[in-house]
């Protein structure tokens with residue numbers, strides 16, 4: 163029996179219509195109870211048939227006339243065979259966003275600056291916005307670099323994650339298409355949480371590393387940080403479309419370039435946030451030409467819900483202003 167209340171036992175269409183019919187014939191309640199179901203009182207824990215009728219039965223009977231099913235019947239079927247997908251990460255507070263590390267090909271200098279800026283701005287959280295791992299060895303498209311073995315890639319992920327955990331209270335990791343290469347290779351017998359456990363089991367146990375099976379996270383109910391499936395050569399194009407769609411500010415990874423567009427509503431912004439890769443070390447951008455935009459190293463800090471974009475482009479970021487003193491290793 164379903165976990166619904168005991169009253170539901172008596173809500174069958176036939177039962178309701180029978181009670182309705184008897185009452186319309188002015189049959190007394192005691193006799194109705196005897197006719198429709200002699201065990202009604204015991205099953206309903208003292209609830210009289212009369213009270214049940216006034217509280218539930220009347221409306222139910224009216225509905226039965228209109229439809230042989232209740233909305234609850236349909237909901238039960240839907241719940242039995244399907245589910246809702248609402249398990250995305252929710253992040254509260256200030257957060258630094260580093261996308262597309264493509265380990266082991268991360269940008270060492272910019273990563274050090276990211277940690278230093280987070281410390282300077284007192285940012286407790288880091289969001290790895292997908293493609294933390296490159297998984298070149300599992301690529302469907304290319305002949306992998308023989309030096310990029312899976313073992314070496316995972317070791318690099320662990321090494322950098324250990325370093326980052328020394329600088330942030332909590333690290334969030336959402337899914338990128340490169341991270342998915344491992345799961346696809348294993349016929350989806352593994353998920354990001356298990357990959358996180360392989361990389362840093364202790365932090366995962368202590369909930370200092372939070373992994374998501376979703377490719378986006380919501381920050382302070384107003385920013386959507388995402389590693390989308392879509393791509394555009396025009397920087398800011400995909401996030402601004404998503405900002406329109408979701409009616410919130412959007413920071414997008416995956417495009418590997420920079421760009422900012424205000425959405426059509428004139429209020430929400432879409433930012434392509436570059437990434438924490440080192441383009442010089444990405445084999446397929448160095449060995450082959452494409453019409454895709456140049457990969458641009460960058461990271462973003464969300465502080466008081468305001469976005470600060472940091473790059474190695476002196477036209478956009480004056481590091482002499484932001485980190486004027488000789489930086490020490492964190």
Ligand SMILES: [Fe+2]
Nearest residue numbers: 262293340416
């Ligand atoms: Fe990427």
Ligand SMILES: [Fe+2]
Nearest residue numbers: 293338339416
């Ligand atoms: Fe990607």
